[in-house]
Amino acid sequence: xSTINAAKREINFKLVxxxxxxxxxxxxxxxxxxxxxxxxxxxxxxxxxxEERTLxxxxxxxxxxxxxxxxxxxxxxxxxxxxxxxxxxxLILRGIDGVVFVADSSPTRLRANAESFRNxxxxxxxxxxxxxxxxxxxxxxxxxxxxxxxxEMIQDVLDPERKIDTFQAVATDFQGVFEPFRxxxxxxxxxxxxxxx
Numbered sequence: 257x258s259t260i261n262a263a264k265r266e267i268n269f270k271l272v273x274x275x276x277x278x279x280x281x282x283x284x285x286x287x288x289x290x291x292x293x294x295x296x297x298x299x300x301x302x303x304x305x306x307e308e309r310t311l312x313x314x315x316x317x318x319x320x321x322x323x324x325x326x327x328x329x330x331x332x333x334x335x336x337x338x339x340x341x342x343x344x345x346x347l348i349l350r351g352i353d354g355v356v357f358v359a360d361s362s363p364t365r366l367r368a369n370a371e372s373f374r375n376x377x378x379x380x381x382x383x384x385x386x387x388x389x390x391x392x393x394x395x396x397x398x399x400x401x402x403x404x405x406x407x408e409m410i411q412d413v414l415d416p417e418r419k420i421d422t423f424q425a426v427a428t429d430f431q432g433v434f435e436p437f438r439x440x441x442x443x444x445x446x447x448x449x450x451x452x453x
Contacts, residue, residue, distance in 0.1 A: 258353055258448055260326070267326045269444050270333065270351050271437075274376050275358035276368035277337025280397040283427040284358065285332055288437060291430065295319075323445065330441060337372070346379040354391035354444040356436050358427075359414060361396055361404035370413045391443030394422040395436040400429070 259268045273281040282302065289300045298317035320328045335345040357376060359369045377387050396410050411422060421439050425432025 265326045267323055267328045269330045269353040271330055271354045271440060272348060272352050273334040273356045273358055275337060276360055276365060276372040279337060279358045279360040280427040281334035281358045284433055285334055287427055287430050287433045346382055349379050352390060354440045356440055357394045359394060359396045359410055361398040361401050363403055363405050366405060366413060373414050391440050391447055393436045393440045394420050395425050396422060397425045397427050399424045400426045
């Protein structure tokens with residue numbers, strides 16, 4: 257839920273990258289950080305383990321210009337992919353405005369994608385939020401894998417009715433990183449504008 261600071265004339269939105277472990281959530285944020293002009297972004301905070309896997313979250317605030325005379329900031333987070341950090345995942349979803357679900361194209365990760373997507377819905381339900389009620393997109397990452405699953409197979413598991421905007425990506429090469437980010441950001445702003453009117 258966006259927060260408005262009238263004294264600072266600032267609106268803050270929260271976008272969370274969700275998905276199974278090692279699907280590329282942190283890579284997305286690192287690429288966005290790398291390609292956004294320095295004056296438009298804050299510091300990127302990461303918490304990594306020795307194996308360079310995110311333990312709790314990554315956080316990257318972005319300045320996005322003004323909305324109705326208010327400066328807008330988008331705060332990007334990732335959740336830990338590992339199942340045993342579910343309490344952290346749930347906590348990071350508090351106050352959410354939008355989600356990019358990052359799926360892994362590897363054949364060995366299809367079940368992990370499905371479980372993580374189900375877990376996203378369950379954790380949102382803890383806040384009495386349905387996924388369909390917030391802006392969200394799917395990014396299918398690692399499309400460069402030689403044995404990458406067909407897009408249709410991944411969509412059949414995550415979005416069989418084909419209702420969710422879905423993007424292909426190779427986040428390590430900055431392919432398909434900004435497209436889902438832009439799409440969900442626009443959905444967040446559009447939803448805010450509808451409520452604000």
